Amino acid sequence: MQLRLDGKTALITGGSRGIGKGIAKAFSEAGATVMITSRKADSCEEAAAEIGRGCVWEAGHVGKPEDAERIVDACIERIGGVDILVNNAGTNPYAGPTIDVDLGRWNKTIEVNLTAPLLWTQLAWQKYMKENGSVVINISSVGGLSTNPVLGVYDVTKAALIHLTKQLAPELGPMVRVNAICPGLIKTDFARLLWEGERGAEVAKAYPLGRLGETEDIAAAALWLAADSGSWVTGQAIVLDGGGLVQFREGG
């Protein structure tokens, strides 16, 4: 079965760099017409030019309902639909014990990582998907499947995103398939503090597959889910983490 997206349209939030840009490139190379979004117009413009093949962009904040509606409308008008929606933009403004988080950063994390995927899916469903069918891919994290001493707030939103994925799958089927991808540590700007230098080498060594993730690892899974190859898959959270979650831990 060919991993092709010819004739399909795709909207990718946070598509100006990192995992989102990797997915945008893969979809575009597979024949889709792609729109990317992020807050910064100049980054979007640069990324769209690099991706080429008719990739277009609109700048906006994923958490702002007026931006979300404007961009979903623009996607339908400019490239003809939203056959694939990738809710990829994410944030992590707080590191520390969850019990100590201030409500400002708690709400911000929920707004971008959880409310936005719901909002963008709602808009795309109302305006396009319920009549035309579609695929939604939510970029969660292995953090949503485990605990962490300092990333708990982020992880709570990613766990909730997995549950939102499961909840929407039966609600939106059979017209729409909704799945999540849970990456381990991927070498992007977002996670730079975790993978640069000796710390990253240690993490990589502990992974059963012996290396950290690249954006292409996630893009390959997103393409598989978006194409006909994924046509019997919905409500799933697919882990891509080099085996990080199953590595042996000291103390059993």
Ligand SMILES: NC(=O)c1ccc[n+]([C@@H]2O[C@H](COP(=O)([O-])OP(=O)(O)OC[C@H]3O[C@@H](n4cnc5c(N)ncnc54)[C@H](OP(=O)(O)O)[C@@H]3O)[C@@H](O)[C@H]2O)c1
């Ligand atoms: N890297 C990892 O190790 C890792 C692991 C697990 C999960 N993830 C998840 O993967 C997704 C992508 O992460 P990444 O590592 O590729 O990050 P990244 O390299 O920092 O890219 C993030 C993208 O999202 C955009 N963005 C951020 N906040 C936004 C907002 N409020 N509104 C609109 N766009 C926004 C950024 O552009 P602007 O700054 O221009 O807005 C950029 O295009 C996130 O959901 C993250 O939680 C990453």
